Amino acid sequence: MKDRIVICTSCPLGCRIKVSVENGKISISGNRCRKGYDYALEELKDPKRILTTSVKVTNGEIPLVSVKTSSMIPKRLIPQIMSKIREIEVEAPIELGDIILKNIMNTGADLVATRTVRRIK
């Protein structure tokens, strides 16, 4: 395999990390922290992302509550997780940090609310 440049998405610095594989040995350079090293390694094996999206709300001040996965999930599962999320609906009030879905598709990550939605009426 040739050298590959991976743009680390762990934080907005966006380090350009060089990953090269030679005779089964992986060498990683250009990262500015440990997170970057781990990221580059994962990116080679099974890329992972935090998913942020929204969930329908009934009786809320707005019709949606923003949510995120509590930890990184495999990128390949995003389409399936999105169709699951599209089916659910929660009732206001919602507090920031409320768990909307537990252990989504056995990833170990929960779907948590990222804002407060007050109840109206």
Next chain:
Amino acid sequence: MAAALGAAEQGVEVLLVEREDRNGGVLNQCIHNGFGLHYFREELTGPEYAERFMKLIESRNIRTFTGAHVWKLAPFENTAFIVSESGIYDVFFDALVVTTGARERPFGALMIPGDRPAGIFTAGLAQRFVNIENHLPGKRALILGSGDIGLIMARRLTLEGMEVVGVVERLPYPGGLERNVQQCLVDFDIPLYLSHTVTGVEGKGRLEKVYISEVDDEFKPMKGTEKVFKVDTLILSVGLIPQTEILKNFVEIDPKTFGFITSNTGRTSLDSVFAAGNDVIIYDLVDYVSIEGYTAGKHAALHALRKATPSRRIPIIPGENIGVLFPRFYEEQEDLRIYVRVRKPLENVRVVVEPGIYSRKFDRVAPNEMITFTIPSEKIPPSSNRILVEVKKDEG
């Protein structure tokens, strides 16, 4: 909110006026993550970042007035005129901080030939529809402009079931952060057309077709490079314009960017008026906006308390390769945090501040990633006539 916090911590009475029902501005619709790494040492989504600040200001002597609009300011009479559902108010102040942010450059400013159908949205408007109001703007979209909001919306619309056929950028490099190119476009196989622009839009009632072409070095479309996309939606991410109209006849405004011209304390050309955030320059990160907001609030409070008389202002001059520079004046009662955007991508350069107060080497710099650094006030000779910021080729 950061300005209110910075002011309240000096012990003054603070009124925070917000047009919407909830504080936080555009953060509330930026449901993606990437906020807060500098300010809170933690990665947060926009609404989480906003709620962190709501908690911080709740614990202080700050009155917030939401659903209220400042329709006029009379800075010489130290008065703000406010309209709200509950009535009309004249508010008197000793110092004012203006944190009105920026607006998106609209479609009308681009002078793109063709029809004027429905289906053309700025990225922020589309973002509000999708993330707050639960409406999808269309079925198939093309995005013009590769700024961060454009990239984020490419991913967001894809996740919500729209087909995004591409992102078009007239420059030869992307406008947004590298990580957003990766996680918003590459992750979802959305093509990025660099050195391309939209040359026409067509549609009766609703948008039907968008024409794009490759551009030359002067951004002129080249013959024979035209492509046509059958889309019902065009999303624009073509830049932000500081919102400074409310004070345009009172304080100095940069005629090119429309941003307020301020010193490192946030002070404008009027001693009692301060400004911070995207109404001064367009920042990369909300964390920077909060830091400068906090600083402006602090110095506004000191002004209100008559604790600090404005010191001599040393002008800060943008030199070689500098596109955007903040601040434009230095006052000695605050350290000098400089924010710089270069004009074009460069390699092996040195960022230098004269008279000999800062020098640092960079392997790569690019306009989409702001350079920021702090020079402690003790290092700046008070007798300096000017401070010059430059990005030069590194010789050694």
